[in-house]
Amino acid sequence: MAISCKSTKTIASSGEISESISAKQLIRENAKQGAKFKTLQAKVKIDYTQDLQEQGYSVNLRMEKDRTIWINATLGLARAMITPDKVSFYDRINNQFFEGDYALLSNLLGVELNFEKVQSLLLGESLFNLKDGKYTASTNDKSYILQPKEQSALLELFLLLNPSHFKMDSQQLLQPLKKRYLQVDYLAYQDVDKEILPKDIKIIAIENNEEVIIAMEYKSVSLNEEVRFPFKIPSGFKEIILNDAP
Structure with missing residues (x-):
């Protein structure tokens, strides 16, 4: 078992922009910064705002890269486990659960998601x-x-890369026909054992006139420690049935 020494520091964004850099160079530099850890643990402060109603949560996040994302709310009031095959979730406040495909998360953010996209969003x-x-x-x-040479009528995409380390500053997706907009801003990064990981993320999802804002702050991040993913849906909970996929 490899033990992280938890050397964490916020990264100053002070890189100089080169006007001559090509799209291929940007993509190559961005690829170099892909996550290399095997496991991640963090405490995450989440603020969720919808219809001007704000709720705050503290959760434990555990991840085995490319295999499992596990989220546990304070006192075990809610728990989620995401794998490449399915999304599972339950909450003890409403005595309900969901077990199925990525439609639940896709509906929340208004863009079609899979495991790779959720993992990428969390890692910048x-x-x-x-x-x-x-x-x-x-x-x-x-x-x-970075933007596609030919933007699609169904999806316009803008990716903003940080000149200091070439990870994402912002990802902006516009679906004009569906009146959907998703913006993921990476407000700060941190260096954890020589890996560059997000520190503060702000997600804005708009569909028609409805807006959801999610702010995430990563604390106490450690890498490559042994992790467990306990998950069992309590008996007697009511299943969440989705009527429409996005």
Whole structure:
């Protein structure tokens, strides 16, 4: 068992922008920063706002990269386990559970999700495989901007990369026909055992006139420790049935 020494520090975003950098160079530098850990543990403070109603949570996040994401709320009031095959969730406040595909998470954020996309969102990595498409590069005051050479009428995509470490500053997805917009901003990063990981994330999801805002703050992050993923849906809970997939 490898034990993390928990050397954590916030990364100053002070990289200089080069006007001559190409899209291929940006994609190559971004790929170098992909997560290399085997397991991750963190405490995460989550603020969730919908219809001007705000709720705050503290959760434990555990991850075995590419295999399992496990989230446990304070006092075990809610628990989720996400694998490449399914999403499982229960909450003791409403005595309900969900077990099925990614429709529950996709409905929440208004964009079709799978395990890779959820993991990438949590780690400051692109929701899309950048090697699959053709992109153009430009800049603004603080970031490099990648966008497809030909934007789709169904999905417009803008990826803002940090000039200091080439991970995401922001991911912005617009679905004009469905009146959906998703913006994931990475407000700060931290260096944990020589891996660059998010510290503060802000997610804004808009569908028609409804807006959901999720703020996440990662604390006490440690890597490559032994982790467990206990999960059992309590008996007598009512199943959440989804009527529509996104």
